[in-house]
Amino acid sequence: MTIINTALLSFGMSGRVFHAPFIQHHPGFRLTGCWERTNKLIKQHYPAATSYDTLDELLADTTIDLVVVNTPTLTHFEFVRKALLQGKHVLVEKAFAGNAAEALELRALAEAQGRKLAVFQNRRWDSDFLAVRDVLSGGSLGYIVEANLAYSRYGPELSPKTHKEEPSSGSGIVKDLGPHVIDQALVLFGMPEAVFADIGITREHSRVDDYFDILFRYGDRRVHVKGGYFYKYPLPEYSLFGKQGCFIKTRSDVQESQLQRGITPADSDYGREPDTAAGRLYSGNNGAQEIISPRGDYLQFYDGLYHSIADNKPEPVTATDGVRVMQIIDAALRSQCEGMVIPIEPG
Secondary structure: OOOEEEEEOOOOHHHHHHHHHHHHHOOOEEEEEEEOOOOOOHHHHOOOOEEEOOHHHHHHOOOOOEEEEOOOHHHHHHHHHHHHHOOOEEEEEOOOOOOHHHHHHHHHHHHHHOOOEEEEOHHHHOHHHHHHHHHHHHOOOOOEEEEEEEEEOEOOOOOOOHHHHOOOOOOOHHHHOHHHHHHHHHHHHOOOOEEEEEEEOOOOOOOOOOEEEEEEEEOOEEEEEEEEOEOOOOOOOEEEEEOOEEEEEOOOOOHHHHHHOOOOOOOOOOOOOOHHHOEEEEEOOOOEEEEOOOOOOOHHHHHHHHHHHHOOOOOOOEHHHHHHHHHHHHHHHHHHHHOOOEEOOOO
């Protein structure tokens, strides 16, 4: 079996929770090490790993096959570019880059270098989203007229992480939570014909956007993607309305909370949301039907990434997928600025 030596660019929450457990659990990956600028923590969890003092030192290590760029969005373009130029395969977190132009440049560079470039849109493997996909594929709703996808939180205080709150090409909720629901909408319905966005600031003293409501227009279909920080009571964050029925579902995936508590993909209860979080399907004259979600499983992303690199299969989330998300974000920001519906160019 081909072993893919993998290095992280950060061992904060994302490295510790969203990446290292899956690299460790999948037999095709080996966690080689991590770039740690100040706090040297990786060896406490993974004693065999190397702590690199600089990015250049990490990239110069010829044993490393895959670099995970899990640093702030502001750094993505520079770090992905450097890794690709050093001949590494790259996995980059959302948002892919600062804008669509940067995303296109990185995609072209990966192609020129003959390297794999994947985007970590792990929420495609959330249990709640898998339930939505199953219901849609079952056809019981008929033609979808309206869909609403939200990522709502309650957090009126500013984040202590300055990179999230200082205005930059990578800050703001549209590029933080937005890529989750934008990518999910694109998975379900494809690229829209146009978008119209309402983006604003709601938290006291905030200097970056912390609310968004983006309308995707598809002929006679409307899809809203939405996010904000003043939703104290959990709303049904998926609601789909078709000509034959509707489906209502809360955001109930448990993987993030489980991983933070040290539960791993090897646990039998991993990724299983409680039955009390079942979605409700209304179709025909039979009243509400409870829909139990499939098991969420971020390991599927890493398994797809493994076969992408080892067997030259397509990435589980491609650079093109990432480009399309950035095209939507660029159009949404332009729409907010100009107060106009912004057409989306096909392709």
